[in-house]
Amino acid sequence: xxxxxLLIPGPTDVPPDIxxxxxxxMIGHRSDEYTKLYTGIIEKLQKYFNTQxxxxxxxxxxxxxxxxTGRNMVKKKALACVNGAFxxxxxxxxxxxxxxxxxxxxxxGKAIKPEMVLERLSQGSYDTLAVCQNETSTGVRSxxxxxxxxxxxxYPDIMIVVDTVSSAGGDLIEPDVMNADIVFxxxxxxxxxxxxxxxxxxxxxxxxRAKQVPGRGHYTDLIAIFDYYAKKKQNPTTPNVSLMxxxxxxxxRMLAEGAQKRYExxxxxxxxxxxxxxxxxxxxxxxxxxxxxxxxxxxxNLNKNIGELNKALGKRGFxxxxxxxxxxxxxxxxxxxxxxxxxxxxxxxxxxxxxWGL
Numbered sequence: 359x360x361x362x363x364l365l366i367p368g369p370t371d372v373p374p375d376i377x378x379x380x381x382x383x384m385i386g387h388r389s390d391e392y393t394k395l396y397t398g399i400i401e402k403l404q405k406y407f408n409t410q411x412x413x414x415x416x417x418x419x420x421x422x423x424x425x426x427t428g429r430n431m432v433k434k435k436a437l438a439c440v441n442g443a444f445x446x447x448x449x450x451x452x453x454x455x456x457x458x459x460x461x462x463x464x465x466x467g468k469a470i471k472p473e474m475v476l477e478r479l480s481q482g483s484y485d486t487l488a489v490c491q492n493e494t495s496t497g498v499r500s501x502x503x504x505x506x507x508x509x510x511x512x513y514p515d516i517m518i519v520v521d522t523v524s525s526a527g528g529d530l531i532e533p534d535v536m537n538a539d540i541v542f543x544x545x546x547x548x549x550x551x552x553x554x555x556x557x558x559x560x561x562x563x564x565x566x567r568a569k570q571v572p573g574r575g576h577y578t579d580l581i582a583i584f585d586y587y588a589k590k591k592q593n594p595t596t597p598n599v600s601l602m603x604x605x606x607x608x609x610x611r612m613l614a615e616g617a618q619k620r621y622e623x624x625x626x627x628x629x630x631x632x633x634x635x636x637x638x639x640x641x642x643x644x645x646x647x648x649x650x651x652x653x654x655x656x657x658x659n660l661n662k663n664i665g666e667l668n669k670a671l672g673k674r675g676f677x678x679x680x681x682x683x684x685x686x687x688x689x690x691x692x693x694x695x696x697x698x699x700x701x702x703x704x705x706x707x708x709x710x711x712x713x714w715g716l
Contacts, residue, residue: 362672365706366679367494367524367653367693369546369553372604376551379607381599387599393591395602400587400611403557406617407526407542409533410558411559414583416604417598420523420544420556422578424448426456427488427540430568430580431517436486437462437478439470441500442493443683448521452488454571460484466685469648470500472508479513485567486517492525495682497691499529503672506538509624517567523547526557527612528652528695530621545601548622548624548652550696551608554601570701611697624651627694627703631656644687652695655681657688662714664690672715676706 364371384392396415401415408641416422427436428451436459452459462478464470468515470489487509491502506518518538522531526541527548533541545555560580568580575596576582584680586594612620632642632653640659642649658664664680664687671677681689694703710716 362677370696379604380398423542427519428452431486432457437484443495445490488519490521491672492522497650499650508681523699528624533559
């Protein structure tokens with residue numbers, strides 16, 4: 359069996375030494391050993407993201423933070439910015455939580471821009487704003503720092519939730535600079551870990567808002583999560599201890615490289631991919647200037663069979679992604695995230711050239 363290197367937008371490859379961390383002997387999640395492990399993880403996350411904000415790690419995919427948004431942040435009405443499949447999921451999840459929510463919708467491939475958000479916020483009484491920084495389905499990177507800063511200046515009481523599932527740990531995410539109230543991500547993308555953990559960076563203002571919102575649920579109750587940590591320095595429910603070992607280990611690697619250097623490496627891979635595509639007449643799907651640092655979504659304007667390409671790549675030990683949803687076969691996606699290097703991306707691109715005869 360050929361082991362495929364996953365150059366998809368998540369889950370990405372997990373280095374063997376990280377996988378090995380999950381084989382450590384099990385410990386009780388109410389033990390002193392676990393307290394030391396978990397508090398160390400929180401401190402490392404604060405150091406990596408250069409923040410002293412509240413942080414929690416949940417045993418769940420990043421999607422849980424969409425439920426948390428609906429159940430903890432929205433008192434009366436939310437505005438969800440939709441420019442792809444995963445930002446639409448946020449809108450639908452808030453709606454499923456029984457909350458009043460409007461969607462600011464732009465075409466797939468377009469970015470959410472500050473002026474769009476400010477104009478829409480001026481038209482309604484919103485208390486929550488949700489925006490996706492890196493839309494995995496389209497490869498679009500929206501300018502969330504500028505969006506959040508301008509919104510907070512005009513509407514300081516609005517809670518802002520930012521989805522960085524496919525960017526944090528690769529792109530440069532600075533919660534204090536961004537000034538969003540919740541920034542969340544997942545383990546299986548730029549952190550190069552197995553799926554199963556999600557990380558939330560939460561402002562004090564968000565916790566104050568949550569206290570005012572009834573029906574926060576049980577597993578999704580931010581107040582219960584952070585109250586338990588304040589008292590016990592542990593999770594209120596049973597965590598995936600093995601994945602916590604892996605996260606703790608990987609954070610040491612990430613801190614050694616540094617957030618800025620990781621960003622520069624991811625940017626170099628993105629620029630290499632886009633340059634290669636342009637040289638071969640392959641168009642980029644996102645609008646110019648708003649391309650993702652961690653996933654390149656390219657148009658299938660050469661009318662190639664993406665499924666057959668992936669079969670051929672699989673025999674050579676690679677896997678990329680077809681377009682997502684309505685973009686299937688119209689685009690293809692290359693994930694350059696986690697621990698991949700420019701040399702490995704170059705190898706993938708040379709193999710695509712060879713298969714397609716470019």
